[in-house]
Amino acid sequence: MSIAKASGFEALEKLMSTEPPVFLAPSSISEVARTASRYLFEKLKPFNPKSPFDQLLVDGFDAEQIWQQIDLQCQPLLSSLRQDVKRFAQNPKEIRKLGNLALKVSHEDDDVDEMDMDDDELEATESEGDEEEEGDEEEEEEDDVEEDEEEKSGDHEGIEDKFFKIKELEEFLEEGEAEEYGLDYKNKKGVAKRKKQNLRDDDDDEEDEDEEEDDDEFGAFAGGDDEEADKLGKARYDDFFGGKKKETKMKLKDLSEDDEAELENQGDVKLSTHEKDRIKLQSKIEQMEKANLDPKHWTMQGEITAAKRPKNSALEVDLDFEHNTRPAPVITEEVTASLEDLIKSRIIEARFDDVQRAPSMPTKAKREAKEMDDSKSKKGLAEVYEDEYVRQANPAFAPTTFSDELKKEASILFKRLCLKLDSLSHFHFTPKPVIEEMSIQTNVPAIAMEEVAPVAVSDAAMLAPEEIFSGKGDIKDESELTQEERKRRRAKKKRKFKAESAKDPVKKARDDTTENPKTVTGSEER
């Protein structure tokens, strides 16, 4: 193998030394090329355990077959290499930390470079236009990556220190830009490669690609924002001042996992504005359609009872409706002060709205106020006495006084009123009753009533004997009485007289018709 190696190495060097035009012409250089490629194949074999070839079968195979073998070996290697390159592009420190791995990585890088260059040379000889171009593009991209890495590590040693890395700054800026344009920074390079692969391999599945792109766009939109937010929220010391081994291992794992995920989810390149707008619109449409199909929020459902809405949900909603009633007055200091001012003014004016007591009706009728005439009476005293006597003796004959007339009129009026009231209040109305008038029947001879002639002339009496006499028991004449009976009569008379005298003690002077007046003789002298 060492001889082969040596020859292989020499072959490589020889190849490198030859000029490009020589490749075009079919010549002995092909032998050299085959040796070199076989040598390289052997070198790369340990990194690719899955390949079916132990050795590059060169003899008797044409260029196409050799190329296919190389391709078979290279494909898995390329993807892993890309991952590594990306990782190292982000944190170049890891290259040194990893130790063995780092050396290998650097070797790999070189190998990759050489491999690429070899590939390019092979491709040039095969002359397949598409592949050439793509190979060029791949090379360019990887070169760019390489250059970036080199630049980042080498140039800015003066400014950079433990805290500040220009590379990190640039990465941050690029991430921001990617965020703005809707692509995830992490996946950018891989995405580009993937897209190219898709274009190359599956021309028929453009629709699928589109869908994938859309989904990826969605994913990128949704995921990117969240990831960005998460990144900002969960900034830790370690992010700024270097991580530990755990973190890097995690990241490696994550990256490997992400790779597979990305391979499935990714699919979009930078979209044009029209496409972006269209995508946004479609998302909006989908949202609105979904909202229409779902049941409405309870506030939009018209009349709602408490059972149909969630508990205490009315407290959260700001209910606003017009109140038709005036609100209750809030009693502030000013209100109280104004009230008190009003009261004070009313007190000063003494203007109150009290209850006025109605004047009550007198319970007793007023006493008959006798009218006192000031003027001299027309009648003489004797005439007054005469009238009184006449009234006592013959009541019917006497002229009536003023008060009597008033009384009569009043009684007549009252009787009429009573009649009317009775007719109002009695349901069973009685006919007009006979008004009994009290007329005094006096024992006056009938002729006296009819005639103007004096009383003493006629003898005929109006009253019947039994109406005159109101006695009882045996009636005896004076001559028939015995002595005891006479005494008894006298005693009875005396008793009666005494009783009467006790009743009215005042005797009028003129009634005294006895012969001996009580007046003193002295009065006669005057």
Next chain:
Amino acid sequence: MFPSKPFPKTLIRHQHQTSSFIASPTLKHSRKIKMLRRNIRLRKEYLYRKNLEGDERVQYEKKMKIREALQEGKPIPTELRNEEARLRQEIDLEDQNTAVPRSHIDDEYANATENDPKILLTTSRNPSAPLIRFTKELKFAFPNSQRINRGSQVISEIIETARSHDFTDVILVHEHRGVPDGLIISHLPFGPTAYFGLLNVVTRHDISTKKAIGKMPEQYPHLIFNNFTTQMGQRVANVLKHVFPAPKVDARRIVTFSNESDYISFRNHVYDKGEGGPKSIELKEVGPRFELRLYQVKLGTVEQNEAETEWVIRPYMNTAKKRKFIGE
């Protein structure tokens, strides 16, 4: 229109008996029947008088026209020519009492001014302690009043006992979780009932302890009614006025009912002449303070469910905010 049943037996001196006379009832039973019949008769009279009001109104209008024509010296309108002589005679006989057309509403308070009002205060069922305290305060605020426990009495029972004991007004107080929120003033001999809602109630117990706040004078107070301008306002003022008796001229206590956009403020003050001359007055607020909001007036007592409503609040009308029923 006339009562269809005959009157109680005691008033009639007829010989024949009434058709519905029950043979030999007990004394108590017969008294009850009499009371019942009396009430029925009174109510029928009231309805009859109410019916006559329409005619009375018409007559009054005619008399007014004739009076005006006579005063101004204009010829009497032709439609009244036939009745003119009779009406003129009536006009001459009228005095200030009969000249005004009477309505059944006025009859309720016709006799109220003769005697001092006698008030019965009580609460709704199962009153809380704050409500009882508030009722006690109202007892001091309204002179000549009495508070009774509600227990489990029915409203009709309360009204019956009040009527028989010659109370003039019954006041019921209602509450919501300790805060008084309703007041019903019912005038007793079939009088009107006014229903109020209470707001912003501040009781004497809330302000400070018994010792700190001191005693309240129970003098018959002067009354102030402010801004009761409409007819409904006058009616409410009447109802509230007749709950109080007529005071002395030099009374120191003042009760104020002030109306502001249909909310009536009740205030209870005691005043003293200040030092700075006759124009200065020191007011000291005493007693509970609350806002009344009238929501119903019924032409009957509290127990009469079928009584006619004179006025009821309409808060859900679109123009409710613009209309003011009591004042302004």
